[in-house]
Ligand SMILES: Nc1nc2c(c(=O)[nH]1)N[C@H]1C(S)=C(S)[C@@H](COP(=O)(O)OP(=O)(O)OC[C@H]3O[C@@H](n4cnc5c(N)ncnc54)[C@H](O)[C@@H]3O)O[C@H]1N2
């Protein structure tokens with residue numbers, strides 16, 4: 001059987017970061033910067049007021065106090081955006097709003113709270129230091145400085161920085177388009193009645209949602225029955241909208257394992273048994289003229305989920321232009337024994353990981369959920385970690401220290 005690491009490596013060999021495209025800012029959300037961005041301007045671009053108040057020469061307020069306020073004539077009113085470039089002569093002041101350009105001659109701003117708020121003349125009841133409440137040009141960003149590094153994921157903060165320096169678009173690796181196909185004649189769309197022997201389809205929702213959580217665009221293509229011609233036609237149809245295709249079901253040893261049947265004869269898809277539990281039957285390769293990567297995951301829902309986290313997620317990260325680091329892992333103490341684990345396969349047990357600050361080897365505990373079958377979906381929702389049981393280990397006592405892989409949460 002193939003090792004987990006070998007399969008991850010084979011999957012990664014199928015994908016490259018998507019070609020960068022210039023996208024307007026909101027469309028670039030979730031994209032990964034393909035080049036560093038330097039600012040063409042200083043921020044702020046001009047000295048401006050940090051408060052609503054009065055622009056003054058600080059020296060004019062020498063000796064001002066509550067008992068003996070200094071009175072200054074107000075020669076102008078400067079709202080934010082005002083470009084009428086007033087100057088303030090000594091002994092005068094201008095009313096000024098937050099963000100408005102500082103007039104020539106002023107070297108401090110007095111907040112309105114220190115004054116009587118006068119419009120023609122203002123009384124100021126204390127002294128002010130030079131530079132008070134002034135935001136200097138360049139104190140946020142210096143012209144020419146790098147504001148974002150290549151590889152930055154564009155979220156709200158990054159888009160704000162780009163917008164603030166005047167960029168209307170960014171060159172990014174776009175979000176990959178992930179098409180999810182489910183196969184199986186027994187599958188029925190949730191919300192519709194099921195007949196005898198049928199089940200409601202759930203894998204495509206799980207995988208499409210996991211792809212969205214992983215920063216991709218996801219399309220769900222319902223399911224395609226068990227007819228080889230129809231499955232092949234569907235796969236060919238979706239290639240135009242896919243940077244990667246995920247299928248579930250039909251890859252094992254059954255007489256109707258249609259994905260394996262149709263893909264074995266076309267493209268470069270290889271089917272292997274990977275030494276992992278769950279998620280053993282896996283296929284990976286490319287299809288179509290443009291060599292679109294396709295990963296065929298097992299149909300058992302928990303197997304499909306674990307396969308996504310182990311094998312699909314790194315591929316999606318590479319498509320996005322991100323490092324393919326594994327999920328973070330911590331050491332944790334088991335709060336229950338693991339009575340058996342298959343020799344020669346690495347088990348990933350669904351578990352609830354908790355920080356209890358406890359003494360000893362690790363401050364984390366891991367409680368494996370009770371229903372560990374590949375078909376037992378119900379405990380997935382409470383699962384936040386996968387406990388790793390190495391290939392050579394067949395049982396573990398309560399209290400054993402294990403590696404627990406932390407699963408990503410929906411952002
Ligand atoms: N003789 C053998 N049988 C099986 C083997 C084996 O090595 N020899 N491997 C087992 C393992 S491990 C797995 S995992 C499954 C994988 O099977 P397939 O990928 O071929 O999946 P299906 O047979 O189509 O379905 C398996 C199971 O999952 C349900 N399913 C499928 N698709 C969906 C869906 N979209 N939503 C919800 N549930 C789905 C399906 O009804 C089956 O119950 O094979 C074992 N067998």
Ligand code: MOO
Nearest residue numbers: 278279280303374
């Ligand atoms: O590998 Mo299957 O994925 O054991 O249930």
